[in-house]
Amino acid sequence: MASKQEWGQSFASASTSAMRFYDEIMVPRMFEPWAELMLDQMKLQSGQAVLDVACGPGTVTRLAALRVGPSGRVTGCDLSPAMLDLARSKISVRASAPTEYLECPAGSLRVPDDAFDLVTCQQGLQFFPDRPAALAEMRRALRPGGQLGIAIWCAIEDCPPFAALADALGRVLGAETADAYEAGPWGFSDSDSLARLVKDSGFTNVKVRRYELPLIFEGGPGQLLLTLRAASVATTLAQLPDADQLALAEAVEEAARPITFDGIVRSHATSHILTAQVGDKRG
Ligand SMILES: C[S@@+](CC[C@H](N)C(=O)[O-])C[C@H]1O[C@@H](n2cnc3c(N)ncnc32)[C@H](O)[C@@H]1O
8 A cells, every 4th residue: 555545544544642742742743833834934923814724723724813813714624533532622812713623524614616715735645545636626716816835844864853763773674664754744845846746737827945944852762753643654553562662762763863952852854835826727
């Protein structure tokens, strides 16, 4: 099975407790700062309508809702019931736009045509089984002149904490497991292919920029290791005998040594952020 599908299925069937590792460890340390950066590129205005595709636990959704304010409107869509549970469980801030969450795959969004000023998709497109179909859906949902914002990680070597995890997985569980891990989140890292795909999907004014943001796991390699509980390898890891679990923890510590300082993992992550527009939809 292709690893993109493995990851997609693992999100679809994940438990809320597994996705809590994502929400509690990864969202505040990386996904929220990256969401702010993407929204800065898109220059949201109060009163706008925003659709967040592959919204996960509402990372971009909630920040967009604050930016467009109570006169705006925000919808988050995801195929993972566990992610949506987490998103819905969060209390909205008073100054936020009314927000709804819908369970649906990106290739078949349950939203009307021409209903949104902006569509965002942070670290989701790489997992979609049919990326052109998902982009066609995003275009359908946008009003003429509407804006698209997409973020996708650069190569895993440019996100060193995760390269360390892939290295450790390879040493303990073999290259196939490491490759499958890498090919999900970091499996669509070529900026030219991304730009071409979006242009071919009918968007104009397509710009892809590369950014690097700091990434710190103050809990050290042990905290970094916990992020695998929300990865597609989680089920395999849960079934490992204690000796292999220990070997993996030691391998992560060793692989992360060059980026560990006084017990803290201090590194960075690198992502492409694409912005584009919908022109005249009659063409
Ligand atoms: C790395 S998470 C990103 C979540 C969120 N955008 C954020 O910034 O925290 C990837 C998300 O993509 C979702 N996803 C994967 N395949 C999908 C699909 N085919 N349709 C909709 N969502 C999908 C997963 O359920 C997961 O919530």
